[in-house]
Amino acid sequence: MLNARAVTVYLWHEIALIVCVPLIDLMWQIPAFENHLPLDSQWFLYLLGWPLIGVAVLALGWIEDVAARRRPRLRP
DSSP states (O other): OTGGGHHHHHHHHHHHHHHHHHHHHHHTTSHHHHHHSOTTOHHHHHHHHHHHHHHHHHHHHHHHHHHTTSOOOSOO
16 A cells, blocks of 8 residues: 555655654643653654654545546545
């Protein structure tokens, strides 16, 4: 499934990581998150980015089908 949406992942992964930085900054203001989550770790940024990439694939992946002249599908 990831291979069928490779262009979408390639185009949107950096945007997802950029969006993660302000989200993590907001998490520093919540004491429970600050005390129990590794907010300063690069792995946490990586793990937070994957759901955002998944949202981008679900929301924008159909455009890749249209560009390839295939019938648009939510899940390839």
